[in-house]
Amino acid sequence: xxxxxxIRHPQKEDAxxxxxxxxxxxxxxxxxxxxxxxxxxxMWADFDLENNVWIVENSQKTIVGYAFLEEDxxxxxxxxxxxxxxxxxxGVGAALLHAIEDRAKVLCNxxxxxxxxxxxxxxxxxxxxxxxxxxxxxxxxxxxxxxxxMDQPPKKPLLPEGFSIHPFVKGQDEESVYQTYTxxxxxHWDYAAPTFDAWVEKTKRPSFTPEWWFVAxxxxxxxxxxALCRMREDSLFVNQLGVKSAYRGVGLGLALLQHSFYASYHxxxxxxxxxxxAESPTxxxxxxxxxxxxxxxxxxxxxxxxxxxxxxxx
Numbered sequence: 001x002x003x004x005x006x007i008r009h010p011q012k013e014d015a016x017x018x019x020x021x022x023x024x025x026x027x028x029x030x031x032x033x034x035x036x037x038x039x040x041x042x043m044w045a046d047f048d049l050e051n052n053v054w055i056v057e058n059s060q061k062t063i064v065g066y067a068f069l070e071e072d073x074x075x076x077x078x079x080x081x082x083x084x085x086x087x088x089x090x091g092v093g094a095a096l097l098h099a100i101e102d103r104a105k106v107l108c109n110x111x112x113x114x115x116x117x118x119x120x121x122x123x124x125x126x127x128x129x130x131x132x133x134x135x136x137x138x139x140x141x142x143x144x145x146x147x148x149x150m151d152q153p154p155k156k157p158l159l160p161e162g163f164s165i166h167p168f169v170k171g172q173d174e175e176s177v178y179q180t181y182t183x184x185x186x187x188h189w190d191y192a193a194p195t196f197d198a199w200v201e202k203t204k205r206p207s208f209t210p211e212w213w214f215v216a217x218x219x220x221x222x223x224x225x226x227a228l229c230r231m232r233e234d235s236l237f238v239n240q241l242g243v244k245s246a247y248r249g250v251g252l253g254l255a256l257l258q259h260s261f262y263a264s265y266h267x268x269x270x271x272x273x274x275x276x277x278a279e280s281p282t283x284x285x286x287x288x289x290x291x292x293x294x295x296x297x298x299x300x301x302x303x304x305x306x307x308x309x310x311x312x313x314x
Contacts, residue, residue, distance in 0.1 A: 005064075005091060006056065007054055007056050007065075007096070008054070008055060008057070009049055009053060010054075010066075014063065015037065018066050019037045022082050024085060025085065029125060030145070034273075036234075042202070046201070052069040052070070053066075053067070053069075054096060064086075064087035064090075065082065065084065065092035065093070065095065066081070067079060067080065067081035067082065067099065069100050075114065076118065076190070077115050077117045079120075081093060081100070101304075104117045108307065116304075117304045119303075119304075122297065123298040140301055142277075142300055142301070143275055143276065143278055143300075144275070144278050144297070144298055144299075145295070145299070146275075146285075146288045147271060147293060147296045148261070148272050148293045150261065151270070154261045155262075157255045157258035157261075158255065163218055163219075163252060165216045166214075167210055167211045167212075168211075170203060170210055176222075177213070177215060180224070180242065184245075188280070189279070212229040214228075214260060224243065225252045226240065226242055227260050235272060237274065238272065238273070241256060241257060241260075253287060258291060
């Protein structure tokens with residue numbers, strides 16, 4: 001007899017259980033956790049919990065599934081789902097995907113615009129790949145998680161002449177760092193720039209630690225590059241590493257990355273990780289290999305076009 005599953009939107013008191021579920025998935029799929037509770041709470045601060053986030057409970061009221069949908073832009077929606085390893089194959093993933101698609105159709109019909117619905121899955125998860133394929137999704141991009149575990153102190157980074165690196169200063173650096181972020185990533189595949197107001201909210205959360213946002217400046221004090229990192233229990237995660245186009249080619253990106261390694265190691269955290277587009281034309285993957293980082297797992301971004309109900313399919 002098939003187990004009864006219940007799907008609902010989460011409450012804040014569900015956060016710890018959901019975090020434990022995500023960590024269990026990370027350990028099963030990637031060999032190590034890649035998440036913590038503060039990160040979940042920060043994500044939920046941005047999400048519409050009443051409409052765009054779901055959890056699945058089994059008959060014992062154990063949370064066995066979790067998924068969310070982000071409205072990245074007017075024409076793009078991003079989603080991710082997690083199924084407790086012991087509950088895989090019981091219909092949890094299908095229930096979550098159905099909820100995601102139903103919500104995407106509502107957003108599509110409300111706006112009257114076509115939307116690209118994206119979903120990220122571990123590349124080696126055959127069951128997840130098949131589920132998405134059966135529901136009309138196609139792989140469009142591949143990404144790698146890279147990591148380094150330093151067993152000895154890294155060398156102090158050598159900065160290009162005329163540049164300096166300092167921690168982010170709240171109340172001073174918001175506008176210039178935001179501009180550097182949006183310019184640095186403007187030519188990245190499928191990039192959608194957040195509004196300044198949405199972006200700056202990240203710096204106002206209790207969990208935000210400005211000492212892990214590194215800002216490179218030129219001799220005139222203008223921001224030239226950034227390494228925006230987050231210290232987790234298991235690693236320092238480099239969320240964004242970017243250099244303005246006018247400052248590229250002098251080794252500033254390398255210096256920012258090495259600065260992150262140096263600061264992390266001397267704080268007591270020898271592990272640094274990040275994500276990279278495996279098909280990026282910027283040479284980022286080669287840069288990370290050059291400094292000793294290795295690919296630890298791959299993920300696949302799949303996509304499906306959602307069309308408004310009143311629009312004819314050509």
